[in-house]
Amino acid sequence: xxxxxxxxxxxxxxxxxxxxxxxxxxxxxxxxxxxxxxxxxxxxxxxxxxxxxxxxxxxxxxxxxxxxxxxxxxxxxxxxxxxxxxxxxxxxxxxxxxxxxxxxxxxxxxxxxxxxxxxxxxxxxxxxxxxxxxxxxxxxxxxxxxxxxxxxxxxxxxxxxxxxxxxxxxxxxxxxxxxxxxxxxxxxxxxxxxxxxxxxxxxxxxxxxxxxxxxxxxxxxxxxxxxxxxxxxxxxxxxxxxxxxxxxxxxxxxxxxxxxxxxxxxxxxxxxxxxxxxxxxxxxxxxxxxxxxxxxxxxxxxxxxxxxxxxxxxxxxxxxxxxxxxxxxxxxxxxxxxxxxxxxxxxxxxxxxxxxxxxxxxxxxxxxxxxxxxxxxxxxxxxxxxxxxxxxxxxxxxxxxxxxxxxxxxxxxx
Amino acid sequence: xxxxxxxxxxxxxxxxxxxxxxxxxxxxxxxxxxxxxxxxxxxxxxxxxxxxxxxxxxxxxxxxxxxxxxxxxxxxxxxxxxxxxxxxxxxxxxxxxxxxxxxxxxxxxxxxxxxxxxxxxxxxxxxxxxxxxxxxxxxxxxxxxxxxxxxx
Numbered sequence: 001x002x003x004x005x006x007x008x009x010x011x012x013x014x015x016x017x018x019x020x021x022x023x024x025x026x027x028x029x030x031x032x033x034x035x036x037x038x039x040x041x042x043x044x045x046x047x048x049x050x051x052x053x054x055x056x057x058x059x060x061x062x063x064x065x066x067x068x069x070x071x072x073x074x075x076x077x078x079x080x081x082x083x084x085x086x087x088x089x090x091x092x093x094x095x096x097x098x099x100x101x102x103x104x105x106x107x108x109x110x111x112x113x114x115x116x117x118x119x120x121x122x123x124x125x126x127x128x129x130x131x132x133x134x135x136x137x138x139x140x141x142x143x144x145x146x147x148x149x150x151x152x153x154x155x156x157x158x159x160x161x162x163x164x165x166x167x168x169x170x171x172x173x174x175x176x177x178x179x180x181x182x183x184x185x186x187x188x189x190x191x192x193x194x195x196x197x198x199x200x201x202x203x204x205x206x207x208x209x210x211x212x213x214x215x216x217x218x219x220x221x222x223x224x225x226x227x228x229x230x231x232x233x234x235x236x237x238x239x240x241x242x243x244x245x246x247x248x249x250x251x252x253x254x255x256x257x258x259x260x261x262x263x264x265x266x267x268x269x270x271x272x273x274x275x276x277x278x279x280x281x282x283x284x285x286x287x288x289x290x291x292x293x294x295x296x297x298x299x300x301x302x303x304x305x306x307x308x309x310x311x312x313x314x315x316x317x318x319x320x321x322x323x324x325x326x327x328x329x330x331x332x333x334x335x336x337x338x339x340x341x342x343x344x345x346x347x348x349x350x351x352x353x354x355x356x357x358x359x360x361x362x363x364x365x366x367x368x369x370x371x372x373x374x375x376x377x378x379x380x381x382x383x384x385x386x387x388x389x390x391x392x393x394x395x396x397x398x399x400x401x402x403x404x405x406x407x408x409x410x411x412x413x414x
Numbered sequence: 415x416x417x418x419x420x421x422x423x424x425x426x427x428x429x430x431x432x433x434x435x436x437x438x439x440x441x442x443x444x445x446x447x448x449x450x451x452x453x454x455x456x457x458x459x460x461x462x463x464x465x466x467x468x469x470x471x472x473x474x475x476x477x478x479x480x481x482x483x484x485x486x487x488x489x490x491x492x493x494x495x496x497x498x499x500x501x502x503x504x505x506x507x508x509x510x511x512x513x514x515x516x517x518x519x520x521x522x523x524x525x526x527x528x529x530x531x532x533x534x535x536x537x538x539x540x541x542x543x544x545x546x547x548x549x550x551x552x553x554x555x556x557x558x559x560x561x562x563x564x565x566x
Contacts, residue, residue, distance in 0.1 A: 344479035346453045347422070350538060354418050363454045376454045376477040406427065406480065 002299050008386050010035040010291075021356030024391040029174050029202060029335050029382035030360050031224045034288070038227055041287035045280045053279055054253060054270065068279050071286025072269070078289045079200075079219060080210040081236050085268040088235040088242075089277050093201040094124040096220035096235035097168075099248045099272065100197055101128035104218075104237075105166070107246060108195070111137035113165040116194070118143040118151060118180065119372055120173040123365040125199045125220075129168060138165070143185070145372070149176040149325040157188055164194040171203035175366040175378070176325035177308075177335030179203075186215045195241070201225055205292070206333055206384070207301040217241050223281060227288035232281030235272075242268055249274040300385045304334040307383050307392065311336055314396035320403045324373060334383030337364070343406040345379040351402040357395050420534035421541070422480060430480035433487035435494075437473040448476075448551030448563040450543055455482045459551045467498045479544050481535060486548035488529055498556050504529075505549045512536055512545050 008014050011033045016023050025033065045067070051060035053068045069084070076084040090096045105128075109115065115129050119142050133140050141159050144152045160167060167189035172179050186196045197218040203209055204219075205226030211219050218241075223232035237245070247254055247265060251274035256264045265271045292300065309329045315321065321338045339345065345361035352359055360380045363370045370377060381395055442460035449456055455478035462471040472490045476483070493501045507523045512535045535545045547563075554563045 346455075346479035346541070346544065347481070350421070350541060351418065354416075362452065367454070370454065376456070405422070 018356040024357045026381040028384040038287045071282045074286045074289040088272040090233045092233035093220040093222040105132040113138045114163040160188045168197040170199040172333040175364040177332040208297040223285040228285035229281045305329045337378045337380045355398040426484040429484035429487040435473045435490035444555040446555035481544040485545045
């Protein structure tokens with residue numbers, strides 16, 4: 001078992017108050033907080049070896065390059081990627097998916113090909129494929145959901161068929177928390193020769209993720225959701241697939257030799273990293289990976305599972321709310337999305353904020369999914385390894401009071 | 415009274431639960447749609463403006479939080495029977511009431527009347543768009559702009 005109180009001491013922000021109340025930060029699916037080790041890695045870089053990478057022969061540049069490349073190796077090990085050249089630094093998971101869509105997608109997807117997504121996808125794993133489909137004359141197909149927000153696997157083997165060129169699926173839904181059986185779906189995609197992209201923005205921070213085991217070609221990673229800085233993300237791509245891909249951005253660093261007439265491309269991974277990268281961000285993400293690996297991702301997942309079960313129990317008692325997604329914690333990440341027809345999520349969010357409870361309200365960048373659920377928006381609490389049962393109690397208690405406050409007997413409840 | 419109670423006054427909660435003029439006019443001659451992409455709030459507004467420029471009837475439908483619904487409801491009550499120019503002036507008064515800096519002194523104009531109830535929104539800057547969505551949509555309808563109004 002993890003010592004959560006000790007973990008909390010590593011996160012300076014968790015000791016602050018909001019409106020005079022202790023902060024209960026339950027918006028981790030939007031972004032996570034940073035442990036002191038990450039914050040220190042950033043300031044250490046700027047204070048002691050700030051320099052550009054892969055360019056200078058001076059000591060600072062060499063130190064920066066070493067630390068920057070070490071961070072890449074850390075991320076590669078963290079997801080069992082084998083060679084660090086399979087890790088491309090990006091700004092975020094969105095850019096990682098766009099890189100695949102523009103570079104791999106536009107040269108491998110042709111007219112009549114099918115791209116299979118799920119109904120759960122975040123806009124970042126939907127809109128890029130809509131554009132590829134529109135440009136290339138390809139067709140988007142969707143894997144449907146069951147009543148409780150799981151993937152409906154019954155029809156999956158007909159949706160994934162010989163026309164499928166790519167399966168692009170989220171690993172854990174940011175809107176419902178559903179854990180998608182990626183390995184099983186990837187098996188179906190493989191059997192018809194399709195490539196597989198996994199949006200790992202909500203899984204890599206919270207559970208062990210092994211790209212060999214998932215058998216995916218691409219994995220999109222968000223840095224800031226896994227305790228790293230904002231503005232840094234990564235794309236894992238299988239080495240042999242990456243070798244065949246056209247660069248995404250052109251400029252410095254990604255070239256080998258340039259004349260006025262043309263250029264040749266640098267080796268992997270630099271070929272996909274034009275311009276000065278987010279050096280501090282990559283080093284900070286490396287520190288975040290060290291921190292998470294130190295906790296052990298199995299332990300992180302176990303803590304969140306227990307806390308999710310505890311939260312489900314607490315929320316089950318609130319008759320006024322509908323909770324979306326699977327009730328079984330093996331099929332759900334630490335994301336709890338709910339709706340009450342009596343109180344708009346935005347009003348709930350404002351009420352909870354006054355109690356120091358931070359949740360997300362809105363469409364969670366999944367507007368089509370909100371439409372399919374028949375709600376304009378939901379309120380979403382999302383957990384991380386530093387959250388406690390006490391914070392969940394604070395949430396449930398504040399929710400009860402909010403429902404009374406906005407419910408019909410409002411004035412009496414004040 | 416806490417800031418929260420100041421925001422969610424009883425009158426506002428009443429309007430949000432039972433909004434006035436929550437219907438679309440079959441014989442409207444001005445219409446507009448409003449959308450707040452941040453929270454997904456939507457409002458459809460329909461009006462009838464008579465030949466001398468007076469709003470003779472107004473109705474709305476939509477989904478949204480208590481603030482956006484109450485604001486739309488109160489707006490429809492306050493603009494019926496008023497001339498277009500007067501209503502656009504009222505929008506300006508309303509906007510300056512809800513967008514001034516928190517804590518800043520403010521003398522509401524006489525024209526606001528019940529709309530003053532929404533003054534508490536100023537302490538919650540992120541919610542100002544909820545309160546102004548219906549008004550922006552109204553301005554678009556009166557100016558006969560066709561596109562969906564967005565608060566972003």
